Amino acid sequence: MPSPPLSGLDRRLFLTSLLGAGAAAAGLSGCADRSAAADAGAATAPLAEQVPAGTSLKISSYQNVQQVQFKLAGFSGELPFKVADWLNVGAGPDVINAFRAGSLDVANNAGIPPIQAYYQGYDAKIVAINITRKPICLFATRPGSDIRDVAGFQGKRLAFSQGQAQGVVLLRALKEAGLKYDDAELVPLTSNQFLTALQSGQVDIAPLGTAQVPSYLEQYGAKGARVIKTDVVDLLNLLWAPATVLADRAKAAAVAAYVPYWAKGAVWQYEHPDQWNREFYVKTQNLSLAQAESITELANKPLFPPSWDEAVRWEQETADLLAEGGFVDGFDVERLFDRRFEALAAKAVPAGYRR
Secondary structure, three states, rough: OOOOOHHHHHHOHHHHHHHHHHHHHHHHHHOOOOHHHHOOOOOOOOOOOOOHHHHEEEOOOOOHHHHHHHHHHOOOOOOOOOEEEEEEEOOOOHHHHHHHOOOEEEEEHHHHHHHHHHHOOOOOOEEEEEEOOOOOEEEOOOOOOOOOOOHHHHOOOOOOOOOOOOHHHHHHHHOOOOOHHOOOOOEEHHHHHHHHHHHOOOOOOEEEOOHHHHEEEEEEEHOOOOOOOOOOOOEEEEEEEEHHHOHHHHHHHHHHHHHHHHHHHHHEEEEHHHHHHHHHOOOOOOEEEEEEHHHHHOOOOOOOOOOOOHHHHHHHHHHHHHHOOOOOOOOOOOHEEOHHHHOOOHOOHHHHHHO
């Protein structure tokens, strides 16, 4: 039998289990008493047209994706700033902690981490948007499970990360199936714990990234594990940065210079699937070519909209969904977007990648 469902207060205490007591306490108090820096938002001065000499950035590159992508595309020597460090950090809670520590200047995440950061009282802004129209997560069952659709999630233990894309995908799937949050047991975990939790039977369902699914099914498919596909997407793949970084004129210029390369890198990867499969998935991730090809077949075509209006609407729906469940307090998400950067990604790519 599942343990009792989480109450609204317990949901807020997910912060404690996922981020540590100190960060959680800061977040819970920050909602009511946000700092002056957060109230002020990101700097509004026009972006510098050139990056001042000597400027550097610390950039997230989970599993070294950006380094491999930029090397293959020939961008590595073109950046007009120094990359002080490429950090192998990707999970939203880890990124927020790295932002707080000053060890990271710009990161690539889904839509939910900026909402979570705001709820914790930390001021960071979205600087680029890549729209994803196809699911990036699939729901995997534990070995031996009899669950075959989302309706079967009722009464089951579901891996849930409040501060990551997988969390909002799960909440949207429950809502579309007509299930309330209390109809299942949401087990607070971070995404890097999902596989172990499935393997051990700690949870019945976990949303896995498309890149994780082939190897999981290869290992456990014969033991009854399966994947439940839905049409639920997390629309936003984004770049974001701390407000303190964007208030620094030199660093803001470097971030603005990075955005076009981030967009062009995604386009290059999409247009060169065979090379990407061999050089990234096979050589650096130790996947077979067949596994790599199955992942690439599910890849989203990059889309960098000239206007962020759709992204803002989606982010507001996500924040409202979290607030409805008692996970965060409701707020106007427009404050999460630094519109000075709005057109940069779209201008860097061909027209077919703008809509």
